[in-house]
Amino acid sequence: MTRIQVFDPAMCCPTGICGPAVDPKLVRFAADLDWLKSHGIAVERYNLSNQPLAFAEDEAVKTALHTEGEAALPLIKVDGTVTSHGTYPSRDQLATWAGVTVPPPSLYTEAVQELVSIGAAIASNCEPCFKFHYDKARKLGVSLEDMRLAVRTARDVKDAPARSVLALADRYLSEPTAERPKAHTITLTPTEPATGCCSGPSTTSGSCCS
Numbered sequence: 001m002t003r004i005q006v007f008d009p010a011m012c013c014p015t016g017i018c019g020p021a022v023d024p025k026l027v028r029f030a031a032d033l034d035w036l037k038s039h040g041i042a043v044e045r046y047n048l049s050n051q052p053l054a055f056a057e058d059e060a061v062k063t064a065l066h067t068e069g070e071a072a073l074p075l076i077k078v079d080g081t082v083t084s085h086g087t088y089p090s091r092d093q094l095a096t097w098a099g100v101t102v103p104p105p106s107l108y109t110e111a112v113q114e115l116v117s118i119g120a121a122i123a124s125n126c127e128p129c130f131k132f133h134y135d136k137a138r139k140l141g142v143s144l145e146d147m148r149l150a151v152r153t154a155r156d157v158k159d160a161p162a163r164s165v166l167a168l169a170d171r172y173l174s175e176p177t178a179e180r181p182k183a184h185t186i187t188l189t190p191t192e193p194a195t196g197c198c199s200g201p202s203t204t205s206g207s208c209c210s
Contacts, residue, residue: 002079002098003042006033007061009073010049025088032091041098048073111140118147119154 012018016026033043046054048070055061060082064072068086075085078097083089095102114137121129137147 001040001042003044004033004036004094004098005077006043006045007055007058007073007075007077008045008047009070011047012049014045014047014050028091029088032094035091036094036098036100039098039100041100111137111142114140114142115146115150119150119157122151122154123158 015030072085117133
């Protein structure tokens with residue numbers, strides 16, 4: 001099993017993800033290490049503030065600190081060999097060192113999810129849904145133009161059935177009676193009450209919605 005050791009500079013907590021101002025690089029790196037762990041990679045992380053003995057007992061780390069000072073940190077070792085120092089590596093670098101395949105990034109981001117939700121709100125005529133997802137999309141930095149595109153797409157999809165039935169009506173009303181498509185005849189069994197197409201039992205023979 002691959003073993004990755006991380007020797008961090010002095011931080012307020014083991015990962016540095018605390019306090020009022022969190023460094024985005026530390027957040028990303030912590031997520032990358034968790035990702036490695038999920039793939040069965042052994043990860044050990046040491047903080048100079050809380051575990052100075054680990055730094056003193058490791059010859060490579062001690063030498064780097066003696067030569068470069070804290071500028072040598074963070075220092076990364078893979079299976080006992082120093083692979084980087086002075087900067088936090090990317091997930092791609094960590095994956096290469098650990099022999100793990102990085103999946104392609106997902107296109108379904110949180111911003112895309114909100115655009116899909118805006119479209120769904122339009123399709124379902126849900127005003128509270130639209131307002132909620134509009135606000136969330138704005139907080140994620142989604143542009144008004146992208147939201148307009150999502151609304152336009154949802155409107156086009158939603159209007160398609162209406163356009164289709166209007167075209168059908170136009171065809172029926174513009175063609176001679178003899179050329180109209182024959183209506184389908186539905187034969188009901190004796191146990192089935194006569195019904196229209198959109199509502200309960202039909203009171204008028206051949207009625208649709210009334």
